[in-house]
Amino acid sequence: MTRGHSLTNLAVAGVALVLTSGCLVGPDYKRPQLPTPDQYRFVESPEQAAAAADLFWWQVFEDPTLQALTNEAIANNLDLKIAAARVEEARARAGIAKSFMYPQVDGVAGYGVRQASNTPATEENPNGDSVNQSGSYGFRLAWELDVFGRIRRQNEAAYAVFLASEQARRGVMVTLVADVATSYFLLRELDAQLQLSHETLRLNDETVAYFRNRLEGGVSNRLELDQAIANRQQTAATIPDIEQQIGTVENGIAMLLGRLPGPVTRPAAASMELPPPIPVGLPATLLERRPDVVGAEEMLVAANADVGAAKALFYPSISLTGFFGGVSGDLTTFLGGEGAIWSIGAGLLQPIYNGNRNRRNYEAAQAAFHAAVAEYQKAALNGYREVSNALITIQKLAQIRLEVQVAVTALQDAADLSRSRYDSGLANYLEIILADQALFRQQLLLAQTRGAELRARAELYRTLGGGWQVR
Numbered sequence: 001m002t003r004g005h006s007l008t009n010l011a012v013a014g015v016a017l018v019l020t021s022g023c024l025v026g027p028d029y030k031r032p033q034l035p036t037p038d039q040y041r042f043v044e045s046p047e048q049a050a051a052a053a054d055l056f057w058w059q060v061f062e063d064p065t066l067q068a069l070t071n072e073a074i075a076n077n078l079d080l081k082i083a084a085a086r087v088e089e090a091r092a093r094a095g096i097a098k099s100f101m102y103p104q105v106d107g108v109a110g111y112g113v114r115q116a117s118n119t120p121a122t123e124e125n126p127n128g129d130s131v132n133q134s135g136s137y138g139f140r141l142a143w144e145l146d147v148f149g150r151i152r153r154q155n156e157a158a159y160a161v162f163l164a165s166e167q168a169r170r171g172v173m174v175t176l177v178a179d180v181a182t183s184y185f186l187l188r189e190l191d192a193q194l195q196l197s198h199e200t201l202r203l204n205d206e207t208v209a210y211f212r213n214r215l216e217g218g219v220s221n222r223l224e225l226d227q228a229i230a231n232r233q234q235t236a237a238t239i240p241d242i243e244q245q246i247g248t249v250e251n252g253i254a255m256l257l258g259r260l261p262g263p264v265t266r267p268a269a270a271s272m273e274l275p276p277p278i279p280v281g282l283p284a285t286l287l288e289r290r291p292d293v294v295g296a297e298e299m300l301v302a303a304n305a306d307v308g309a310a311k312a313l314f315y316p317s318i319s320l321t322g323f324f325g326g327v328s329g330d331l332t333t334f335l336g337g338e339g340a341i342w343s344i345g346a347g348l349l350q351p352i353y354n355g356n357r358n359r360r361n362y363e364a365a366q367a368a369f370h371a372a373v374a375e376y377q378k379a380a381l382n383g384y385r386e387v388s389n390a391l392i393t394i395q396k397l398a399q400i401r402l403e404v405q406v407a408v409t410a411l412q413d414a415a416d417l418s419r420s421r422y423d424s425g426l427a428n429y430l431e432i433i434l435a436d437q438a439l440f441r442q443q444l445l446l447a448q449t450r451g452a453e454l455r456a457r458a459e460l461y462r463t464l465g466g467g468w469q470v471r
Contacts, residue, residue, distance in 0.1 A: 024149035025315065026308020029301050032373055034380050037283045042391040060461060065266050066184050069257065073180045076258030080176055083169035090158075090165035097158035100151045103143035108325070111135035136341065138325010145320065150312030153305045160302035167295030174291055176256065178462035182455045183253045187264065189451025190249065193444055194242045197235060200440050204232035211429070224429040231433050235440065274453055280391065280464060286383045290465030296372070296379040303365070303372035310365040313358045316350040383463065390460035397456055401449045408446055411439040 061067075074080065114132045146152055208228045214220035251261040287293055324342040351358055415435040421427035 023147070024152060024308060026149070026153060026311045027304060029304045031297070032300075032376065034287070034377060036287075037384060040280055040283055040384070040391055041388040042395055043280065061181060061458070063184075066181060069184060069253065069264070070177050070180050072257045073176055074173065077176050077256055078258055080169070080172050083165075083172040087162070087165045087169050090162040094155070094158040094162040097151075097155045100144070101146060101155060103141055103320075106140045106142075107138075108140050108323075109135070109137040136325055138323055138341070141320070141322040143320045145318045147318055148312040148315040150309050150317075153309035153312060157302040157305035157309065160298045160305065164295045164298035164302070167291040167298060171291035171295065174462055174465060178458050180253065180256055181458040181461075183249055183256065184266075185451055185454035185458065187246065187249050187253070187266065188454070189447055190242055190246045191266075191268075192447040192451070194239065194246065196440075196443050196447060197238045197242060200436075200443075201232065201235045201239065204228070204235050204436075208232050227429055227433055231436065234437070238444075274450070274457075280387060280460070283384060283387075286387065286465065287380055290379075290383045290463075293376070293379045293383055293465070296376040300369070300372040300376045303369040307362070307365045307369050310358070310362040313351065313361065316348050319347050319349075321345050321347065383465070386463040387460065390456060390463050393456045394453065394460060397449060397453045401446070401453060404442060404446045404449055408439070408442045411435065411442050415439050 112134055114134075144151065208225070211220050211225045211228045215222060215225050250264045253264050254261050287297075322342070322344040324340075326340050415432070418427060418432045418435040422429060422432055
């Protein structure tokens with residue numbers, strides 16, 4: 001066996017030994033302990049142990065118009081496209097980090113001509129000049145052996161960042177669909193208020209015409225007509241305000257859908273039926289479902305891997321180099337070659353002194369890890385807070401709606417009685433105006449409360465962090 005073959009076999013054996021016994025310095029990731037409540041605050045019944053976040057959004061909000069708007073938003077929203085592009089960027093960067101685990105092979109070629117004039121003169125070369133041509137071509141190999149796991153830790157960190165970017169994209173989708181639902185329910189609420197205002201204005205117009213006829217007939221007085229006109233104008237003033245809000249919300253929805261500002265096609269205003277109660281599941285599942293919590297944990301994994309990569313810089317780096325190719329002394333026979341050459345070698349680099357750069361880099365990685373732990377804990381606690389807030393909002397809005405509904409019924413009866421008393425001569429028109437204005441305000445409040453309940457359910461579903469998948 002030749003010396004060259006012995007060196008080659010030794011190198012291969014050394015590489016195999018490194019690949020099978022290489023170690024990973026730095027701590028392996030372990031999920032931090034987090035305080036987890038047994039159940040959410042303000043849970044009304046044990047039936048809420050089922051997880052609403054496991055339902056698809058179209059199963060919770062069975063509204064064809066909302067479903068069409070949501071599908072269009074998922075297809076065209078620019079924030080979602082930006083998030084998707086960032087996922088692809090992170091995927092590519094993870095691939096770059098992984099590529100350093102493999103050898104790098106380059107094709108190389110070189111050719112040179114050298115002329116010398118200090119050689120002795122001969123019969124074939126009377127001027128004493130000599131021209132030397134030389135060239136080489138082949139393949140060059142460079143490979144850093146990841147003995148202490150620095151490259152593997154860097155690859156681990158890059159992959160975790162990629163996973164975090166995917167959770168960020170999912171978080172954008174959760175927020176997008178929730179924003180579409182919230183804006184749509186607000187639009188429904190404003191439509192109901194506008195319809196109510198138009199109906200009340202029509203009644204006010206009839207009242208103004210009634211008192212104008214009575215005044216012309218000498219039965220009523222100018223004061224009652226003026227009061228009727230003023231009441232009518234107060235109602236009319238609410239219409240442009242509501243229409244302005246509708247236009248603003250429509251433009252907001254158009255932006256979410258990737259459209260130019262414009263109207264949103266929808267059915268005529270109708271009664272806003274509330275969806276069935278939404279079960280919330282167990283708090284522990286929030287850590288596995290909410291994109292911001294999962295993404296924060298992936299960034300924690302990346303920070304943990306960065307600590308290992310920083311620690312590996314204290315240890316020597318070992319690399320293999322090699323070359324295989326041919327040599328030629330004539331350009332015309334360059335590719336044919338006059339001989340073959342090959343070489344293989346190994347190198348070791350051990351940091352001795354660099355102004356404590358590696359130590360400070362390690363300390364910085366540890367500090368970033370501690371910050372990532374706090375970010376993860378903060379994301380989890382914020383998730384519990386948001387779910388509890390959404391639950392108490394739904395619970396209290398339902399109580400408010402029941403009270404307002406009773407008030408509307410009572411004020412409707414009061415408005416009817418005030419007219420009967422006026423017709424009987426037992427009251428003046430001011431009593432009718434006060435009853436009508438109070439009824440109108442409570443009817444608007446009832447519409448607002450119903451809309452707020454719908455938006456609160458959309459907010460709860462968002463805080464649970466699940467179920468927003470595309471059909």
